[in-house]
Amino acid sequence: MGPLAQPTPSAGSTATDHRQGRDRSPDPAARLEMTGISVSFGGVTALSDVSLVVEPGQVHGLIGPNGAGKTTLFNVACGLVRPSAGEMTWRGSAVRKLRPHQLAGLGISRTLQGVGLFAGMTVLENVMVGAHRHARAGFASALLALPRSDSDERELRARAAAALADLGASRYADRYPGGLPYPVQKRVALARALVADPDLLLLDEPASGLAEDEMHELGELIRTLSGRMSVLLVEHHMDLVMRVCDQITVLDSGRQISAGTPAEVQADPAVTEAYLGDDVDVEADAAELSAAGEGGRHRD
Amino acid sequence: MQQFINVTLTGLTEGMVYAAFALALVLIWRSTRIVNFAQGSMAAATAFIALALIQAGWSYWAALVVALVSGFVMGAVIERVVVRRVEGGPELNAVIVTLGLFVAIQAGIAIVFGSSFQSFPTPFGLQGFQVGDNRIAFTPTSLYVIGAVLVTMGLLVALFRFTRVGLAMRASAFGQEVARLLGVRVGRMLTLGWGLAAVVGSLAGLLIAGGEFIYPAYMDSLIVFGFVAAVLGGLDSPIGAVVGGLILGLALSYVSGYVPRGSALVNVSALVILMVVLLVRPGGLFASSTARRA
DSSP, X not given: OOOOOOOOOOSXXXXXXXXXXXXXXXXTTOOEEEEEEEEEETTEEEEEEEEEEXXXXXXXXXXXXXXXXXXXXXXXXXXXXXXXXXXXXXXXXXXXXXOGGGTGGGTEEEOOSSOOOOTTSOHHHHHHHHTGGGOOOOHHHHHTXXXXXXXXXXXXXXXXXXXXXXXXXXXXXXXXXXXXXXXXXXXXXXXXXXXXXXXXXXXXXXXXXXXXXXXXXXXXXXXXXXXXSEEEEEOSOHHHHHHHOSEEEEEETTEEEEEEOHHHHHHOHHHHHHHHSOHHHHHHHHHXXXXXXXXXXXXX | OHHHHHHHHHHHHHHHHHHHXXXXXXXXXXXXXXXXXXXXXHHHHHHHHHHHHHHTTOOHHHHHHHHHHHHHHHHHHHHHHTGGGTTTSOHHHHHHHHHHHHHHHHHHHHHHHOSSOEEXXXXXXXXXXXXXXXXXXXXXXXXXXXXXXXHHHHHHHHHHHHSHHHHHHHHHHHOHHHHHHTTOOHHHHHHXXXXXXXXXXXXXXXXXXXXXXXXXXXXXXXXXXXXHHHHHHOTTOHHHHHHHHXXXXXXXXXXXXXXXXXXXXXXXXXXXXXXXXXHHOTTOTTOOSSOOOO
């Protein structure tokens, strides 16, 4: 994935100052707490009483069999789903009525299960949209193409180019995403999330469709990222999760069945039962593993 | 030969207006997946506003600016107040709403400004340029029409390519949910998009009105031509809309110039072209690879 600069400690940055993302330590206040979250759709309970804390600078894994509610919890964290009960705090203050467009402003970025790139825009432009929240020219001045907006646009472009370079995808900058291999698209999507220089990164199955060596690179990248932001990771690939996560929460059928360090979770009989008790899922995981082993890619 | 040149020049001029109108339809289609049938009435309303100002003694240019601004406001307000409620819902609802707006605005014009024919001025002459011993069917007004459309298109390209707002508007058009997660105010972008489209549409209406008579329904045929041009180019492609407009302008001009009693066949020809395009290349000439539902 290319050389990502090692984090160097810097004096506490605040939410408002203009950050140069590559040289800072995680914001000590950047803690996401979800307490007693419940979600029901109609009469169906998708999540009941789930709590987790993503500590600043940590990688927190969220695992569980299919249908366990991982994505639902994720959607709660980014405002797409409103919980029917429970509370979420970010940076120490309660977040209520979160709406998706506010996410970037709060310093939270999310990648999607698919790649979700804008088909009609170049790779560079895609990433520029991710850097959107850093641009400060107002509506009117941008419309009238005033000088401020012009330099603003140039800065946006430079920032996006740097993010692509960080992930070793510079040479695709002028291509359209549709024609690129899936792993490259995923990398671009990640660059688009990282260019906003978030304090919390929500990664939704970043390894799906990646081959073994690409997954390894991804793992190393996530470890590097944790030096400068908190990461909440939903992932099926157990080896990746166990390797990169500091803390893991295990969900099954909308309930939290285990939580702790990778070693603790692996030793927890409830987790083994949840995974082995579900025949269908084991088969699906096995199929996915063998597909990945053959270098096969699947698309979401 | 002279007739060929005349017919071609006329076709290009009219094609430019169709192109502008098609572009307005495409801008809205791309961002909200709605065909705005009310575009013509909205443009006609702004033309009547301009005419009222000119009759009150304003200069053509001041009236033009006011008309375009009122077009922007009208487009933005209609999106925010009416269309927002049907966006993303069943397609038929949106079609019915824009058709309803089409009728309602046209009736509104008739109520406010009356439904008689009124002549609309043009800032430039209507007499053809002199080339050698002949006068060609290319007037200073034609030049103005082509120039105005080209400048507008240039500005739109600059907006979409080189500004942050343009970037956000394109992102909203290609993926609303994702754009929202990236912090783009998608709703505002859609409102802005409708406003801009209405400006382009009303420019087309004002240009085609120059030196002609206007009445509440004078834009009706332009809706058909603009729609055919947009489908010809592929509803998703702004460049396609422009090329489609030019092709349609030329084709219709040749029909009316060369076919006996051809001027009566112009509307029919437009529909024939529409049918052929839908049968042979339903995605349009410039369609992207993704299939589009007709």
